[in-house]
Amino acid sequence: MSNSDNSFSDSERAGLYRAIYERRDVRSQFLPDPIPKPVLMRLLKAAHHAPSVGFMQPWDFILIDSLEVREEVLASFNEENAKAADNYTGERQQTYRSLKLQGITESPMNLCITCDRSRGGAHVLGRNSIVDMDLFSTCLAVQNLWLAARAEGIGVGWVSIIDQTRLADILNLPENVYPLAYLCLGYVSEFLDKPELETKGWRSRLPLEELVHGNGWGKPLIW
Structure with missing residues (x-):
């Protein structure tokens, strides 16, 4: 092996890919056991080491264990979920409601990862053409945390059916701070073999070969 080979060992690679393939969006399997502070800090540190455009690091982390606050968030979810159900009819709507x-x-800890859209000033290196790079960077922090959580045996669920304006009010966010991801965290009884929406028949994973193009949309990739 060349001295310039910077790859991980076989076991290290296996662990990384296992976390990627076994990561799940958890909703139903949470246990009440609290997450120890050292574990929680490792997850936040992993998130904080995500890449960000211009090294702006636009994220903040709001930990929420207050039942009162979480019940306010749940009320917003219930309102938005009822609206979302109206997008479907018949059997599809019944499946959605189920x-x-x-x-x-149910989870012992909620976490809101926010994006400070003013961080780094008016001109952030690399953000001149695509102003939403701060949001994209914060999504990478979410993914870092999610993969680290899987390695720690902790489930994560992203609650996207929520009114962001209402959530910002609940959490008293400054005007320039956007609540990008509202996450539920906790140990779980199990990690499902497949994503829950797939097992429930909502959608299936698309074949990778149908999604790979070469040198332009719709062109075959010549290996």
Whole structure:
């Protein structure tokens, strides 16, 4: 092996890919056991080491264990979820209503990862052409945390059916801070073999070969 080979060992690679393939959006399997502070800090540190455009690091982390606050968030979810159900009819609507799409009060800890859209000043290196790079960077922090959580045996569920304006009010966010991801965290009884929406028949994973193009949309990739 060349001295310039910077790859991980076989076991290290296996662990990384296992975390990627076994990561799940958890809604129904949360246990009440609290997350120890050292573990929680490792997750936040992993999130904080995500890449960000211009090294702006636009994220903040709001930890929420207050039942009162979580019940306010749950009320917003219930309102938005009722609206979302109206997008479907017949059997599809029945299937939607049967899905459990949040674990806000069942999980021992909620976490809101925010994006400070003013961080780094008016001119952030690399953000001149695509102003939403701060949001994209914060999404990478979410993914870092999610993969680290899987390695720690902790489930994560992203609650996206929520009014962001109402959430910002609940959490008293400054005007320039956007609540990008509201997450439920906790140890779980199990990690499902497949994503829950797939096992419930909502959608299936698309074949990778249908999504790979070469040198332009719709062109074959010549290996």
